[in-house]
Amino acid sequence: MKTNLKKATMLLTGLMVGSKLFAQTPDTSAAAKDYVRPFSGGDKLRTWSIGVHGGLLTPFTVFGSNNKQDFTHPQEQVGYGAYIKKQILPSLGLQADFLRGKVKGTSSQPDGLGNTVYSQYETNINWSAALSANITLANINWRHEKPFIQPYLTVGAGTMNYTPKITPVGGQQVNFKNTGNGSINEVYIPLGLGLKFDLAPGVNLDLGYQVNFVNSDNFDGYKYGSGNDRFSYVYIGLEFALGSKKKPQMATHNPVASMRTEYMWQNEQTKNALQQQIDAEKAKNDALRNDLNTTNANLAKLTTDSDGDGVVDVNDKCPNTPAGTKVDGSGCPLAKPEVKVYVTEEDKKVVKDAIKNLEFDLGKATIRAHSLPSLDRVAQLLVDKNFSLKLAGHTDNTGSNELNMRLSKDRAESIKAYLVSKGANASRIEATGYGQTQPIATNKTAAGRQANRRVEFTLL
Template sequence: MYIKSNNILKHIHMKLNPKKQTLLLVGILLGGRLFAQTTPDTAITKDYVVPFSGSKMLNTWSVGISGGITTMYNILSTKDQSDFTHPASSFGYGAYVKKQVLPALGIQLDFLRGTLKGTSAQPDPTNPLTSYSTKLNWSATLGAVFTFANVNWENKKPLVQPYISASGGVINYTPVIQHTGGPKLPFKDPFGKNNAAYETLIPVGFGVKFNVSNNVNIDFGYQIGFVNTDNLDGYNYGSNSDKFSYIHLGLEYAFGSHKKPQMATHNPVASLRTEYLTGDVNTKAAIQSELDIEKNKNAKLRDDVNATLTKITTDSDGDGVPDVNDKCPNTPAGTKVDGAGCPLVLAITEVDKKVVTDAIKNLEFDYGKATLRRGSLPGLDKVADLLISKNFSLKLGGHTDNKGSAKLNMILSKARAESIKNYLVSKGANPSRIEAVGYGQNQPIASNKTAKGRQINRRVEFTLY
């Protein structure tokens, strides 16, 4: 690549003088804008960046390298204004680091090396020079680069980005001059080291960059370096400071994801256009999404309401009290109930008391057992009907005389009370309203010393309430 570049540069130098070279470059730079192209709509989506999202979605750091022609000829001077009337073209190369701070503004640190040559010094009887060769050891400048085509109202994504640059810094150089018929003489500078001089350098330039991808640009530019001295060529002639040109071709690489566009080449207008074109679709989609969410919420609410209504209105036993409030579920059909779903308790009448009294009088058990005799059943049937129809509660208290052990008497009294309860329940009475308790021989109501008294103490008390 180095050999080919030198051959090309030599060919250009042989065919064109410096002035024509510069005019050709300017023509290329001005005509390059005509190559700006519009990419398909699909590229907008690829390079779309949310407007006003800052630099986090863009690549802002880049480095570049370049190579090209260095010459003392420039577009601001003629050969008659130069110290040497025949400036030659030599090879130069450079590199830079850039931080893009705004879409149109980048801060760039440049480095440059190269050689400047020329022959035929301006007439000077006291110093007849024939040629010079200045080695540009290095230069370092810091400045600004202004890019124009990234903000574009005509093209979605221009291929070419024109730019101008201006910076300032230091140049270190070593000129070697040759007199007529004499040897080459190194330049002597009292403040330099190893025959090298340091001077202020102000480069100003312009050019175009071709955006190859989100990470790569081709850089083609022209730069004039203003040096704060007239001895860049080792020869002071006239009152003008020396200037030199650097015509270069290079590559720029932007650090960051290949999916992100460069800030310097990104067209924010295209993103605004995409935002505008897709805004209605996105808005409709967002509204539809919200409507779907609300519909789902309403459907769930409707299901919850229906479930709650079903729960609070279900009346399994048909007593008019919903199950959720029914404290007496499974009430027989036709039973009058209170607000809690429990059968209404009616007042105890004399007739009701007589039914219980008659049942007690006719109550008989097998001797020493809890088995009801047949003669007890008709009276108990009437008691069961009374409990069912009027929802009365009944307490059964079993008692014995003092014959036998107290423990066995307690068991027997409890068993007889339970036997009566079981019979009443078998006839449809509510078991939760019947209590069966055994007291054994502990609560006699007559003397156990006589047969009559013991018979009276062997009893089951019915307490109706």
């Protein structure tokens, strides 16, 4: 037992020293190296990796009652293995596993007379090969955008070749199988869980626990009870991503961080472009203001009022006004006072019903047929009372900001076009899209996202 623990300690120490060497050179540009433009394809990521590991094998497992195992006292033994993995999705990989080692136990369960039949067994796992699914449960980092810990599950199926040897009480060790070289081939099911820690780009520390279910009761050489044999393997290892070091590893890549980086970059680009446009418009306005000042200075000398309305010609925007006509400061006839029309509760109900019944085809700006009668009543209201109407389109945060901004604008414009087709004054309808920028509920739930997908009507 002490010898085995010493071997295991040396194995763990060696792996930890190797991990320390990889961690000596910090990657100051880790966030930049982990960036991959969203939706750019799997060829931008490393999807193949290999791993090596070593640990302890024992007949005791976390499943079932261990005191009912064929042998009651486990003897931990060193095991080792390797794998090659293909990452299909960020959370799913397929890996081919290899494992070797020895499983040992002492003191078999008593027979029907209460006697201990075997003093110990020792099974050599000559080789085992399995194909497993590796499911990454999450990419976790509490301090940085780049993930550090990846909890995972593995489940698979394979075959192993093993040689069980048993020692009768007071006797010599013999092979359980008397024919051939004593080896047996059996199907087995490996089921495991573990944690992977990012040590450096493309290098991960692997800590795991695996239970292997053998499809027979031959593994320990003693057929006791009715259950099949099983054994567990606790291990530590290293995983190395294959391919270009310039590409991040898919299994440890955080696509949300890349999407945030892309959003921040595009937002900065848009901000700079808008600022340039504003500066250009300011320069044009300054030039126009200077021209206007020069022109006004020259025209101020003129005092001619040709139509006698009290406004000099240089300022008279409506020359030849008939005598006696009351004009404003521009020399134009005063408009008749506008009759103010107020929005009533009934008017608000018409708009509220239109909002309630409004639906579009999924991902499009096409208004569904059952929404049209409510919009017809809104159009009639605009015709009868000459109201102004503001349409504000909004979306949830599903999809890119650019797509959502365009979709919200298109939907608001679609409603405007329909109302105009029913006789409403186009100049009194304003259609604006705000995309995902003004949520009224959380986007973390389906109900919240449904509430955020809306078009707001405001009567003026």
